[in-house]
Amino acid sequence: xQAARLHEYTHEMSEALRIEEIDRPSATGxxxxxxxxxxxxxxxxxxxxxxMWEQYVPQELPMTLGHENxxxxxxxGDAVSVVEEGExxxxxxxxxxxxxxPCRLGEDMYCENVAFPGLTHDGGFAEYLLTNERAVIPLPxxxxxxxIAPHADAGITAYHAAKKASKELNPGDVAVVIGVxxxxxxxxxxxxxxxxxxxxxxxxxxxxxxxxxxxxxxxxLNPAEADVESEIDAISNGAGxxxxxxxxxxxxxxxxxxxxxxxxxxxxxxxxxGHVHEPAQAFVNGEFAYRGTLVGKYTELxxxxxxxxxxxVDLHTSQYGLDDVNSxxxxxxxxxxxxxxxxxx
Numbered sequence: 091x092q093a094a095r096l097h098e099y100t101h102e103m104s105e106a107l108r109i110e111e112i113d114r115p116s117a118t119g120x121x122x123x124x125x126x127x128x129x130x131x132x133x134x135x136x137x138x139x140x141x142m143w144e145q146y147v148p149q150e151l152p153m154t155l156g157h158e159n160x161x162x163x164x165x166x167g168d169a170v171s172v173v174e175e176g177e178x179x180x181x182x183x184x185x186x187x188x189x190x191x192p193c194r195l196g197e198d199m200y201c202e203n204v205a206f207p208g209l210t211h212d213g214g215f216a217e218y219l220l221t222n223e224r225a226v227i228p229l230p231x232x233x234x235x236x237x238i239a240p241h242a243d244a245g246i247t248a249y250h251a252a253k254k255a256s257k258e259l260n261p262g263d264v265a266v267v268i269g270v271x272x273x274x275x276x277x278x279x280x281x282x283x284x285x286x287x288x289x290x291x292x293x294x295x296x297x298x299x300x301x302x303x304x305x306x307x308x309x310x311l312n313p314a315e316a317d318v319e320s321e322i323d324a325i326s327n328g329a330g331x332x333x334x335x336x337x338x339x340x341x342x343x344x345x346x347x348x349x350x351x352x353x354x355x356x357x358x359x360x361x362x363x364g365h366v367h368e369p370a371q372a373f374v375n376g377e378f379a380y381r382g383t384l385v386g387k388y389t390e391l392x393x394x395x396x397x398x399x400x401x402x403v404d405l406h407t408s409q410y411g412l413d414d415v416n417s418x419x420x421x422x423x424x425x426x427x428x429x430x431x432x433x434x435x
Contacts, residue, residue: 091217091218092109092111092412092435093216094412094415094433095109095110095153096152097152099141100139103139103419103420106139107416107419108152109412109415114217117170118167119169120167120223122163122165122166122222123163123165123218124221125163126159126217126218126219126435127162127235127435128161128236128237128409129432130156130239130272130407130430131410131418131422131431131433132243132244133272134209135156135208136422137362137363142363143209147209149210153212154208155213156213156216157206157207157208157213157242159181159214160178160242161179161219162176163175163178169223170223173228177228178235179229180226180227180238181225181242182224182242183242183385184204184205184206185207185211185224186204186222186225187201188224190202190203196389199385207219207221214433215435216435225388233395233398240272241394241395244272245391245394246390247383248276248360249386249393250385250386250387251360253284253386253390254356254358255281258333259281259332259333261287262287262288263332264325264329264352265331265333265334266289266322266331266334267281267289267302267335268336268338268343269293269298269336270301270307271425271428271429272431274302274335275301275305277335277337278291278302278307279306279403279404280397288308289309290307290308290331291303291311292311292312292313293312293313294312294313299312305404330353331351332351332352332354332355334347334350334355334356336361338361340363344364345368348368348375348378351378353377355376357379357380358382359380366380405430407430408427409431410431411435418433
């Protein structure tokens with residue numbers, strides 16, 4: 091089968107991955123082989139290419155990237171009972187053991203024996219993907235695997251953050267979404283579906299702000315032109331933003347938190363690459379908190395699929411062939427992709 095493989099870390103996206111012929115995986119035990127019909131491209135893929143994840147997870151190169159995967163089951167191990175050959179599925183991004191304490195608590199991403207296709211093992215920028223039955227979720231109705239694939243990571247990451255934020259939001263509260271890109275445009279919709287808060291979307295691009303308005307944001311701001319602190323103060327009648335979801339995660343966006351948050355407010359950091367530089371008093375005053383977001387649970391992906399099936403969450407995608415992987419990496423690096431790019435092997 092053909093696969094897009096990373097051989098060495100680089101910042102040169104135009105030559106990042108090589109298309110190669112490798113053996114098709116086979117399934118044993120609780121494993122499942124999926125014929126990939128869609129694999130979302132994520133900013134994390136660019137970070138993997140750059141070597142940013144090497145210090146956090148074990149990586150053996152060469153490795154096939156791609157962790158937002160959906161397609162059709164073509165082979166199952168003899169212990170699999172959740173799905174059968176021919177079923178269309180979306181894949182939770184990690185393969186978990188189900189027996190360690192985090193798994194028993196339902197915290198999939200903290201599994202002590204986790205395998206992460208596209209980060210620690212071969213992923214879905216290929217014709218076939220090896221995963222296990224604890225990762226696959228059958229798709230309802232006429233949902234297209236190529237269309238829904240990015241929800242496997244981008245979707246549940248945004249949903250996970252929005253769900254945490256929604257628990258602290260009452261009708262009329264202000265929720266700020268920073269960055270309306272591949273994750274942010276999903277986050278706006280999830281907040282709109284889960285809460286009655288007034289959503290304020292921040293983005294430098296006019297097209298992204300227009301998209302946010304279409305998807306449920308009541309207000310949009312260009313942070314390069316607007317005084318964000320004053321605008322949020324006016325919108326919230328001086329109360330500030332109860333919840334902030336930061337899909338950018340750069341120094342300039344994380345710095346907004348203490349300036350615009352209400353007392354007891356949270357700044358959810360989803361995007362990454364920057365830092366948090368704040369004096370300790372910024373956390374003490376008003377009990378402000380930064381909260382990290384690491385993907386989402388298997389059950390949350392089920393919930394998100396239900397929202398998609400109901401039409402409450404729509405995914406804006408553009409599709410590319412396997413041979414276009416490096417072009418996609420370059421486009422994303424330069425901010426030239428609205429919504430989400432999907433590789434269709």
